[in-house]
Amino acid sequence: MAINKKEAFSQEEQALATMAKALAHPARIAILKELAKRNECICGELVDVLPLAQSTVSQHLRELKEAGLIAGTIDGPKSCYCINESAFRKAIDSFSSFFKDIETRQKTAGCCS
Amino acid sequence: MAINKKEAFSQEEQALATMAKALAHPARIAILKELAKRNECICGELVDVLPLAQSTVSQHLRELKEAGLIAGTIDGPKSCYCINESAFRKAIDSFSSFFKDIETRQKTAGCCS
DNA sequence: AAAGTATATCGCAAATATACGATTTAGAAT
DNA sequence: ATTCTAAATCGTATATTTGCGATATACTTT
Numbered sequence: 087m088a089i090n091k092k093e094a095f096s097q098e099e100q101a102l103a104t105m106a107k108a109l110a111h112p113a114r115i116a117i118l119k120e121l122a123k124r125n126e127c128i129c130g131e132l133v134d135v136l137p138l139a140q141s142t143v144s145q146h147l148r149e150l151k152e153a154g155l156i157a158g159t160i161d162g163p164k165s166c167y168c169i170n171e172s173a174f175r176k177a178i179d180s181f182s183s184f185f186k187d188i189e190t191r192q193k194t195a196g197c198c199s
Numbered sequence: 200m201a202i203n204k205k206e207a208f209s210q211e212e213q214a215l216a217t218m219a220k221a222l223a224h225p226a227r228i229a230i231l232k233e234l235a236k237r238n239e240c241i242c243g244e245l246v247d248v249l250p251l252a253q254s255t256v257s258q259h260l261r262e263l264k265e266a267g268l269i270a271g272t273i274d275g276p277k278s279c280y281c282i283n284e285s286a287f288r289k290a291i292d293s294f295s296s297f298f299k300d301i302e303t304r305q306k307t308a309g310c311c312s
Numbered sequence: 313a314a315a316g317t318a319t320a321t322c323g324c325a326a327a328t329a330t331a332c333g334a335t336t337t338a339g340a341a342t
Numbered sequence: 343a344t345t346c347t348a349a350a351t352c353g354t355a356t357a358t359t360t361g362c363g364a365t366a367t368a369c370t371t372t
Contacts, residue, residue: 088326088360094250095225099232106222111330112208115215115297122304130348137207142331144350149329163339163348169305178298184228185291191235192282201330201356224360243318255361257320262359276318276369314372321366329358336351342344 102184105177108153113138113146118169121156127166215297218290221266226251226259231282234269240279 092100109115113136120135121128132147133140147167150156154173159166205213222228226249233248234241245260246253260280263269267286272279 088328088362090327091250091361092225095229099225099228102228103223103225106219106228107224109219110216110223112205112212112216113330115212115219116208118301119212122301125304133349137204138330139332140349141333141351145330148350160338160349163346165349169301171305174301178302181294181298185294188231188235188282188287189291191238192284201332201358203357204331226360246318251360252362253319254321254363258360261320273319273368276316278319316371317369319367319369322364324363325361327358327360330356332354334352334354337349339347341346 098180102180104153105155105180108150108155111146113143114150117143117146117150118155121167121169125168127159127161127168129161129164129166132167211293215293217266218268218293221263221268224259226256227263230256230259230263231268234280234282238281240272240274240281242274242277242279245280 092103095103109118116136117132120132124131130140133143136143138146147156147158151158151167155170155177156167157170158168205216208216222231229249230245233245237244243253246256249256251259260269260271264271264280268283268290269280270283271281
């Protein structure tokens with residue numbers, strides 16, 4: 087019975103929800119912070135920093151990559167990841183305009199606040 | 200094997216991930232937009248607007264309520280929901296400072312961009 | 313009191329996410 | 343060529359999410 091009804095919503099709503107989902111796990115938040123902190127790409131150092139197994143970290147990295155938030159290149163036997171700035175900025179813009187939209191419409195207090 | 204490792208992360212990371220999760224479904228994005236649009240609280244009109252069954256909408260509303268993003272009061276036989284402005288603003292601040300943090304650290308281009 | 317209306321909750325099925333160990337892949341070093 | 347190292351992928355177990363119909367709840371209207 088759990089058919090995916092997500093397609094029934096607007097592109098914009100779907101896109102924002104997808105970005106939110108990419109950020110919906112503390113491990114992925116931590117990964118993004120760590121990547122930004124080090125600036126230059128790192129790889130398995132994340133495994134040392136995070137309280138997760140190597141395979142689990144790899145999985146989270148793939149999710150962030152699929153969402154487009156990070157990019158990865160193979161550097162010898164290691165893998166090197168970094169933040170995809172343009173995609174990230176687009177994500178920020180989506181969130182910002184959504185938040186702004188909510189805030190500007192919300193002029194007066196609702197009946198239950 | 201899927202023990203919850205979320206507690207192993209910082210409070211801040213967990214809180215942000217929780218907020219992101221609340222926004223991680225297009226139905227919940229749509230609900231928030233609709234609530235903001237109408238400003239005054241509405242209830243089951245959401246069921247008419249959304250392509251989902253009444254029980255499913257109710258479930259999404261509960262999730263948003265648990266995340267603190269909306270408030271609900273019982274108004275006779277109907278239920279009345281609206282955006283919890285202060286909580287919402289706090290959420291916006293969390294996202295903003297996270298994004299800002301990422302952006303400011305990310306001065307130079309990473310090795311794989 | 314009885315019937316109607318609006319919501320919430322329960323129970324269930326299916327899909328997806330989380331996590332890990334084991335294995336595979338691929339380049340580096342001996 | 344063999345061994346080593348780093349990372350991705352596979353297989354699997356469990357947890358959570360999504361979705362719906364059916365039922366329960368609670369207030370209104372008749």
